[in-house]
Amino acid sequence: MKTLFTHEQLTITIQxxxxxxxxxxxxxxxxxxxxxxxxxxHLSDRVVKAIQAIVPCQKIQYGQLDTTFYxxxxxxxxxIHIPSATSIDYNxxxxxxxxxxxxxxxxxxxxxxxxxxxxxxxxxxVSLMVLIDRRFSRELPxxxxxxxxxxxxxxxxxxxxxxxxxxxxxKVLLLD
Amino acid sequence: MSLSVKHLLGIKDLAxxxxxxxxxxxxxxxxxxQRPIKKVPSLRDTTVANIFxxxxxxxxxxxxxxxxxxxxDSVNFSAAGSSVSKGETLIDTVNNILSMKVDMVVMRHSAxxxxxxxxxxxxxSIINAGDGTNEHPTQALLDAFSxxxxxxxxxxxxxxxxxxxxxxxxxxxxxxxxxxxxxxVLVAGPPTLIPKHIEALGVAYTYDVKKALAWCEVANVLRIxxxxxxxxxxxxxxxxxxxxxxxxxxxxxxxxxxxxxxPGPINRGVELSSDAADSKQSIILNQVENGVAIRMAAIYxxxxxxxxx
Numbered sequence: 001m002k003t004l005f006t007h008e009q010l011t012i013t014i015q016x017x018x019x020x021x022x023x024x025x026x027x028x029x030x031x032x033x034x035x036x037x038x039x040x041x042h043l044s045d046r047v048v049k050a051i052q053a054i055v056p057c058q059k060i061q062y063g064q065l066d067t068t069f070y071x072x073x074x075x076x077x078x079x080i081h082i083p084s085a086t087s088i089d090y091n092x093x094x095x096x097x098x099x100x101x102x103x104x105x106x107x108x109x110x111x112x113x114x115x116x117x118x119x120x121x122x123x124x125x126v127s128l129m130v131l132i133d134r135r136f137s138r139e140l141p142x143x144x145x146x147x148x149x150x151x152x153x154x155x156x157x158x159x160x161x162x163x164x165x166x167x168x169x170x171k172v173l174l175l176d
Numbered sequence: 177m178s179l180s181v182k183h184l185l186g187i188k189d190l191a192x193x194x195x196x197x198x199x200x201x202x203x204x205x206x207x208x209x210q211r212p213i214k215k216v217p218s219l220r221d222t223t224v225a226n227i228f229x230x231x232x233x234x235x236x237x238x239x240x241x242x243x244x245x246x247x248x249d250s251v252n253f254s255a256a257g258s259s260v261s262k263g264e265t266l267i268d269t270v271n272n273i274l275s276m277k278v279d280m281v282v283m284r285h286s287a288x289x290x291x292x293x294x295x296x297x298x299x300x301s302i303i304n305a306g307d308g309t310n311e312h313p314t315q316a317l318l319d320a321f322s323x324x325x326x327x328x329x330x331x332x333x334x335x336x337x338x339x340x341x342x343x344x345x346x347x348x349x350x351x352x353x354x355x356x357x358x359x360x361v362l363v364a365g366p367p368t369l370i371p372k373h374i375e376a377l378g379v380a381y382t383y384d385v386k387k388a389l390a391w392c393e394v395a396n397v398l399r400i401x402x403x404x405x406x407x408x409x410x411x412x413x414x415x416x417x418x419x420x421x422x423x424x425x426x427x428x429x430x431x432x433x434x435x436x437x438x439p440g441p442i443n444r445g446v447e448l449s450s451d452a453a454d455s456k457q458s459i460i461l462n463q464v465e466n467g468v469a470i471r472m473a474a475i476y477x478x479x480x481x482x483x484x485x
Contacts, residue, residue, distance in 0.1 A: 066204065069246075074480070119216075
């Protein structure tokens with residue numbers, strides 16, 4: 001087990017991601033930020049909070065999306081995936097969507113997330129923000145638009161973001 | 177994670193955790209059913225056969241809709257008009273359907289234990305949609321799910337099951353399910369329709385419907401099943417309605433609001449008067465709505481096991 005990023009590094013990265021979004025988006029009116037359940041929402045919660053601190057007068061539309069029912073491996077593992085809650089109270093028709101997840105690996109979760117999104121309406125544009133991009137491990141033509149950190153890993157390794165609920169000790173671990 | 181069982185034959189075989197997994201999955205499906213596109217692509221690779229040897233409206237439509245909402249393919253079979261009338265056996269009938277590459281069977285049968293028997297002879301997962309006077313697990317799950325939606329955790333809640341307990345598979349499944357969730361159960365009805373030794377199941381009983389109503393927070397009223405009564409068990413429907421039927425006046429005489437449930441079909445004016453069935457306290461149509469989400473959860477959770485094993 002190896003620590004790839006420490007709490008201090010991650011805090012700066014999250015701030016940077018929030019600033020990048022604010023830099024690119026003038027008005028958040030037609031933007032919906034969507035965290036991917038279950039692990040992506042730890043990041044999206046914090047990014048949304050950071051954006052709110054940068055642009056306090058703008059109203060941020062924020063939802064959570066579960067992709068379980070859209071996965072392409074429903075019947076490939078030994079057990080079936082138990083879903084988490086989806087909460088999207090906005091019509092996504094014509095909106096600009098920022099999808100947020102913690103680790104981008106094969107790209108299959110994002111594929112499922114895009115399918116799930118379309119069932120809520122036809123967005124104008126979808127972009128992807130991830131905290132950790134595991135380069136060279138993609139199985140689908142999917143690339144992130146906003147990247148916290150890029151790492152090079154072997155397929156057999158696991159990258160795990162450990163979130164501390166008291167915001168004192170987040171870290172990114174590489175597990176063999 | 178998945179259920180501890182391969183088939184859903186009865187609530188008796190389920191662990192409390194299984195019931196809770198089904199509920200939390202059904203919460204998600206209920207949310208899906210409120211979207212503009214009420215459908216997910218999860219089970220595109222699954223085919224389900226709905227095999228009904230007995231009549232049904234709600235259960236059958238509910239299962240069929242649940243399958244469609246999961247993107248599974250479904251085929252329907254009813255005994256009337258099939259080769260069953262030519263003398264084909266249950267196993268032959270089902271094996272013939274399964275050889276057309278069906279992954280899961282939803283079955284209703286008038287003989288208690290028919291799905292259990294079938295489960296020993298076929299590989300596909302079976303969901304019991306009611307077997308004789310034994311169990312009707314998805315009905316009990318949707319009943320408990322509907323109660324949970326209104327009352328929260330069912331631990332310590334007081335639930336009365338009123339009516340024809342003797343012939344009711346809904347009653348038995350409800351008793352198992354509610355007890356596993358920690359609720360207190362009381363059954364009420366005429367002495368001839370309450371099975372002997374029912375207290376062995378850990379439930380209390382009374383012959384006084386008013387007492388039961390005064391005690392409970394939820395009254396699950398069951399249908400008088402005339403089709404299963406081959407000897408007279410009470411003098412007339414009119415007498416039953418007078419002594420054991422529930423009407424709005426009785427509900428109003430209790431100081432607090434209790435929930436009224438009924439698995440359907442209702443014999444209006446017999447076990448439940450129209451003004452009680454259509455009152456604000458009645459959550460009968462919520463039950464039907466929740467039925468689709470519960471059945472989606474059951475099919476989804478069992479589909480994994482069926483294909484792997």
